[in-house]
Amino acid sequence: MSVEVKWPKYAWINGKIVEWDNAKIHVFSHGLHYGTGVFEGIRGYYDNGYIKIFRLEDHMKRLFKSAKIIHMQIPYKLDDLIKAVIDVVKANGFTNDIYIRPIAFRGLGSFGLRAQNPVDVAIIAVEFGKYLKKTGVRCTISSWRKPAADSFPIYAKVTGMYLLYHLASLEASMNGYDEAILLDSDGFVAEGSGENIFIVKDNTLITPPTYDAILEGITRDTVIKLAREELGLVVIERRIRREELYTADEAFFTGTAAEITPIIEVDGRPIGNGQVGTITEKIVKLYNDVVLGKIEKYRKWITEVKII
């Protein structure tokens, strides 16, 4: 799915807020050629003069974890980058929901694949509404598979990995579907092109485990906590067979961009009765309340930025 956005006024690059048109990198940046970059996707919700950024610190910690996995030293501290996110949000003075994209990648330095070039860091924020249809999506199992645990650092949110998701997502849309679901190298359900996946069976939530071929999603973690603590549901992390997905009572995606997106059909089979399920509906409502800080217990997850 491609998304129309209006470009913002400012971005943050290598320590400075610059005008959007000046947020540039060199054409021979290592990351552009070899995919040596790590990034995050974070949402901020506009509410009454504030942008409420959801789980900012957790996202930035994951950025550093991803960088460590690929031998990349980010030349800033965690707190510096958290402040940079806040600065770029303030500078743009957004009055709608936003998507924030911190990225660190190897830039210009020496020539060659193994070059450990200096790391450039940028933070981009754009106004951004819904990503996938909230009324539910029709999906297909992709012909592209997730690599095995020893074939790629799946745990890291690495730019190079997103060629796979680009191809899966494009293939799904070319074939008339809203989103792709990728299987792991053993043929079990892994995740969407930018989302984790849950199924509901007999009032129990089931989702693939983090030791499998998935990104350890922050929304996934949020949903597991909310389902257990607020809805009293049993959540099981285990592998899911493709047939279990086809025959689930309900299914949904979780992701920063996708938030909670109901899955209503997979490969021509309606999930449940082909409508948004009741447990999915409850989780959507709870999640929407939590990201806006309506539930005291979870306000710790929100960073408020006052828009002047």
Ligand SMILES: Cc1ncc(COP(=O)(O)O)c(C=O)c1O
């Ligand atoms: C491949 C993939 N899986 C899952 C997710 C969901 O992760 P999160 O909930 O942290 O956004 C994303 C999005 O970042 C992703 O790109």
